[in-house]
Amino acid sequence: MIAAGRAGERGLSVLLIEKNKQLGSKILITGNGRCNILNAIQDEHMLLEKYGNSKRFLYSVFAQFGEKDAFDFFDLHGLPLVIEAGNRVFPKSQNALDVVSFLADYMRRGNVEVRTQHTVSGVKMKDGNIESISCGQEVLIADEYIFATGGVSHPETGSTGDGYKWLKQLGHTIVTPTPSLVPLQVKERWAKELSGISLEDMKITFFVDGKKEFKLNGRLLFTHFGVSGPLIINCASKVSKLLPTGIVTAQIDMFPRVDFGDLERQIISIFDINKNKTLKNMVGELVPAGMAKGILILLSSQMDVEVKVHSVTKDNRKKIVNLFKALPITITGLMGLDRAIVADGGLPLTEVDMKTMRSNKVNNLFVTGDLLHINRPSGGFSLQLCWSTGYVAGSSVGKNKIA
Ligand SMILES: Cc1cc2nc3c(=O)[nH]c(=O)nc-3n(C[C@H](O)[C@H](O)[C@H](O)COP(=O)(O)OP(=O)(O)OC[C@H]3O[C@@H](n4cnc5c(N)ncnc54)[C@H](O)[C@@H]3O)c2cc1C
Numbered sequence: 001m002i003a004a005g006r007a008g009e010r011g012l013s014v015l016l017i018e019k020n021k022q023l024g025s026k027i028l029i030t031g032n033g034r035c036n037i038l039n040a041i042q043d044e045h046m047l048l049e050k051y052g053n054s055k056r057f058l059y060s061v062f063a064q065f066g067e068k069d070a071f072d073f074f075d076l077h078g079l080p081l082v083i084e085a086g087n088r089v090f091p092k093s094q095n096a097l098d099v100v101s102f103l104a105d106y107m108r109r110g111n112v113e114v115r116t117q118h119t120v121s122g123v124k125m126k127d128g129n130i131e132s133i134s135c136g137q138e139v140l141i142a143d144e145y146i147f148a149t150g151g152v153s154h155p156e157t158g159s160t161g162d163g164y165k166w167l168k169q170l171g172h173t174i175v176t177p178t179p180s181l182v183p184l185q186v187k188e189r190w191a192k193e194l195s196g197i198s199l200e201d202m203k204i205t206f207f208v209d210g211k212k213e214f215k216l217n218g219r220l221l222f223t224h225f226g227v228s229g230p231l232i233i234n235c236a237s238k239v240s241k242l243l244p245t246g247i248v249t250a251q252i253d254m255f256p257r258v259d260f261g262d263l264e265r266q267i268i269s270i271f272d273i274n275k276n277k278t279l280k281n282m283v284g285e286l287v288p289a290g291m292a293k294g295i296l297i298l299l300s301s302q303m304d305v306e307v308k309v310h311s312v313t314k315d316n317r318k319k320i321v322n323l324f325k326a327l328p329i330t331i332t333g334l335m336g337l338d339r340a341i342v343a344d345g346g347l348p349l350t351e352v353d354m355k356t357m358r359s360n361k362v363n364n365l366f367v368t369g370d371l372l373h374i375n376r377p378s379g380g381f382s383l384q385l386c387w388s389t390g391y392v393a394g395s396s397v398g399k400n401k402i403a
Helices: 002-009 025-033 044-049 051-065 067-075 096-109 163-167 229-233 236-245 260-273 278-287 292-300 314-325 381-396
Strands: 013-015 082-085 087-089 111-115 124-127 128-136 136-141 143-145 175-181 184-186 199-210 211-222 227-228 249-255 328-333 342-346 365-369
Touching: 002 096, 002 381, 013 143, 025 096, 044 051, 051 111, 051 381, 067 082, 067 314, 067 381, 082 365, 111 342, 124 163, 124 227, 175 236, 199 229, 199 236, 211 229, 211 236, 211 365, 227 229, 227 328, 236 328, 236 342, 249 314, 260 314, 278 292
Parallel strands: 013 111, 143 365
Antiparallel strands: 082 087, 124 128, 128 136, 175 342, 184 227, 184 328, 199 211, 199 249, 211 227, 249 328
């Protein structure tokens, strides 16, 4: 949409083909419907660090349309933005639909013709160029083509990997997509009982066969299959490498900013005020909102929760603190591509002219967004890539008209 809008704004005649009834189905589910539209890390080097090995390829794209350009593109032209924790940027309206409407409007202003409920079914080559594409019975011919069909995560949104198929057919390499930003499956029932509970500032530490591997802080979400949220999603790629090497377990620290001694003192003072209440009835006062149900399952397996808190022994109090700082889970696997936020894989950047997003193999083809093989964390970095690569493709197309 941004590529089409940009090309239209430059006065080119543009047709956008979308197989769904509505535009931007995936945008609508981003950031839980709020759309984490970009990340406002101001320092370009630090921002590009987030893209790992792809960093060196992205300088020219970001020099043409970087974070500041994307921020202003939306914020100064009718979609006010707000910066939240971790430099995550959202529409002020907190509504992803406004992002889609903004882009639709951008295309309208550029006189882009939009055809929804049209599926591109094939691509035909001639002399190293795309000659035409087919949409069912219809054959469409353009001077130049931009593929922006996305990857393979959440295929119900329309991204079913069609672009990968065409790129392969056109002689490109495709790195096989694997889920990279994806929730984790967990064995324990207590965790699943907490489905829907989101905790802002948690620490998780991962172990293989009991040996500590790595830790990370952030927001964690319990789901009916295990754990998710930015914290987990950003661990998934490392966890996928650990899983074949042994039994992967993790400990969740619900109070990462309080040390063991202070947490124990806090619990003692709450117990002192509520001497005659049972431990079972007090758990809700001790843990973050919503966590009591799951914690009670865990506590009950270790001690009698019907006792009055004044008779909780010192040993048991230490067990409680231990538990709060190290809730145990066993990771049984990663969720599949259908649940991934980002699927790794796609077109290697060595096969694209990153100054223009033009294919190195097919002269009248440009490629953008999730079709490109670029690893990145969650936090708005994926959509930023779409804005940058899309804007550059839309700025480059039409400059090299085929004779
Ligand atoms: C649950 C979830 C949450 C996310 N949250 C965030 C977030 O908050 N911030 C962030 O930066 N990133 C987020 N992402 C990632 C982000 O959504 C993607 O990186 C981005 O949408 C990719 O854009 P794209 O244009 O490349 O592809 P897509 O958004 O996948 O769009 C491709 C479009 O092409 C259409 N299409 C495909 N094949 C055909 C065909 N044959 N004919 C016609 N049309 C076709 C599809 O219907 C689709 O509309 C999230 C992803 C998911 C799954």
